[in-house]
Amino acid sequence: xxxxxxxxxxxxxxxxxxxxxxxxxxxxxxxxxxxxxxxxxxxxxxxxxxxxxxxxxxxxxxxxxxxxxxxxxxxxxxxxxxxxxxxxxxxxxxxxxxxxxxxxxxxxxxxxxxxxxxxxxxxxxxxxxxxxxxxxxxxxxxxxxxxxxxxxxxxxxxxxxxxxxxxxxxxxxxxxxxxxxxxxxxxxxxxxxxxxxxxxxxxxxxxxxxxxxxxxxxxxxxxxxxxxxxxxxxxxxxxxxxxxxxxxxxxxxxxxxx
Amino acid sequence: xxxxxxxxxxxxxxxxxxxxxxxxxxxxxxxxxxxxxxxxxxxxxxxxxxxxxxxxxxxxxxxxxxxxxxxxxxxxxxxxxxxxxxxxxxxxxxxxxxxxxxxxxxxxxxxxxxxxxxxxxxxxxxxxxxxxxxxxxxxxxxxxxxxxxxxxxxxxxxxxxxxxxxxxxxxxxxxxxxxxxxxxxxxxxxxxxxxxxxxxxxxxxxxxxxxxxxxxxxxxxxxxxxxxxxxxxxxxxxxxxxxxxxxxxxxxxxxxxxxxxxxxxxx
Numbered sequence: 001x002x003x004x005x006x007x008x009x010x011x012x013x014x015x016x017x018x019x020x021x022x023x024x025x026x027x028x029x030x031x032x033x034x035x036x037x038x039x040x041x042x043x044x045x046x047x048x049x050x051x052x053x054x055x056x057x058x059x060x061x062x063x064x065x066x067x068x069x070x071x072x073x074x075x076x077x078x079x080x081x082x083x084x085x086x087x088x089x090x091x092x093x094x095x096x097x098x099x100x101x102x103x104x105x106x107x108x109x110x111x112x113x114x115x116x117x118x119x120x121x122x123x124x125x126x127x128x129x130x131x132x133x134x135x136x137x138x139x140x141x142x143x144x145x146x147x148x149x150x151x152x153x154x155x156x157x158x159x160x161x162x163x164x165x166x167x168x169x170x171x172x173x174x175x176x177x178x179x180x181x182x183x184x185x186x187x188x189x190x191x192x193x194x195x196x197x198x199x200x201x202x203x204x205x206x207x208x209x210x211x212x213x214x215x216x217x218x219x220x221x222x223x224x225x226x227x228x229x230x231x232x233x234x235x236x237x238x239x240x241x242x243x244x245x246x247x248x249x250x251x252x253x254x255x256x257x258x
Numbered sequence: 259x260x261x262x263x264x265x266x267x268x269x270x271x272x273x274x275x276x277x278x279x280x281x282x283x284x285x286x287x288x289x290x291x292x293x294x295x296x297x298x299x300x301x302x303x304x305x306x307x308x309x310x311x312x313x314x315x316x317x318x319x320x321x322x323x324x325x326x327x328x329x330x331x332x333x334x335x336x337x338x339x340x341x342x343x344x345x346x347x348x349x350x351x352x353x354x355x356x357x358x359x360x361x362x363x364x365x366x367x368x369x370x371x372x373x374x375x376x377x378x379x380x381x382x383x384x385x386x387x388x389x390x391x392x393x394x395x396x397x398x399x400x401x402x403x404x405x406x407x408x409x410x411x412x413x414x415x416x417x418x419x420x421x422x423x424x425x426x427x428x429x430x431x432x433x434x435x436x437x438x439x440x441x442x443x444x445x446x447x448x449x450x451x452x453x454x455x456x457x458x459x460x461x462x463x464x465x466x467x468x469x470x471x472x473x474x475x476x477x478x479x480x481x482x483x484x485x486x487x488x489x490x491x492x493x494x495x496x497x498x499x500x501x502x503x504x505x506x507x508x509x510x511x512x513x514x515x516x517x518x519x520x521x522x523x524x525x
Contacts, residue, residue, distance in 0.1 A: 189511055189513060208429050
């Protein structure tokens, strides 16, 4: 099998709690081929956010391997890591917490260009406008402060910021769970369109299997720091094997109309 | 007279559009009303108005009336989205739950603590007697919501107001808390006011549903009627945009556009 865009294996991470080591990741392996979406599903505390943080090296794992586009990221020197960073981006659950509330949209979208030295200052505004168009926001928002935007608009700006560096992989950490129902589907459709257009890969962290079903091709279910089941969404949803998967499926709210 | 009647209720905070305008609703004793709305719909303002918890600066018109006078904390129990808002971090959970029965029902501390342990046990907290002397931070988010529920029910209220009690929890925890709420309402013959943004949860817990948008009541009625034959385009749009395990894999999802029109884009 050819190497996928992201290949994780044997990933371990323990935290100290009350004087003893608790395994947050207990030997995790997964792969995300270019242009595809893998959903990482699990209840709170199952380890899915720790896994995402270790992949991005926001948290240092104790052992294992994280290979991105053929390069081992663990133990990579800071300069080499900085060169890889623009190719892997992240979108968080709460867009309000991800921005400086006083910063303008123009500034938020220019930051990744400035930090990664991807474009000269004179091009920042034009690039920001192009990014707004890409996430279907009106150009007029460019001089607004992020705290003047609605939740749905803020999450689109967060997606635009993630796209500023032309990444190959975007880690989406509960990207729609703080959004209103009436804007959620438009944001999910936007993610699907962006993937179709530019061949992005997504690692989607979600606890709601209805969202996973809507956007992911493959799913890995986590429990207690391990992946207990993985496969295509069609397979896993039709014939869930692990108790954790069955529990997540049973927990999706159903419409009851008497 | 109904157990609860809200007539022509309007609430405004300072200038700008009102948080609620012209809301009229009634609820009978023992019924469950789900108030369904998104952010800015005024659903939490409605819950606060019914509990008498609006800030003094709010400009209120219309009336909120009960068939019999009710006292908050004694006759009306409240749980919020964030259990940390209702639990005091420096007091043991036993003190907090027992205090409600001591203050409102004149119980002795000894009797109230024994009752608190029984309530915690009912809420599914392991080793309830030992749990009494622990503090809120020692519990998970789902456990804290169970503890907040125990405190809300400790004075044996007739009305339980639950304002988005599961939206800070994962779906598995949410499923458990919704099941627990359903059982408690049955066991205790409670009247329930359940505030939610999730149309499926509204259908699972409500007998009646009131749909709010932008501070106005779009429609209200029995759950089966409103969700089978919605009278308002907004309710129909919420139904169309719902995601569940029947959603087609890989298809573009219905979006809600201007005037609540539902559009399915081409992928």
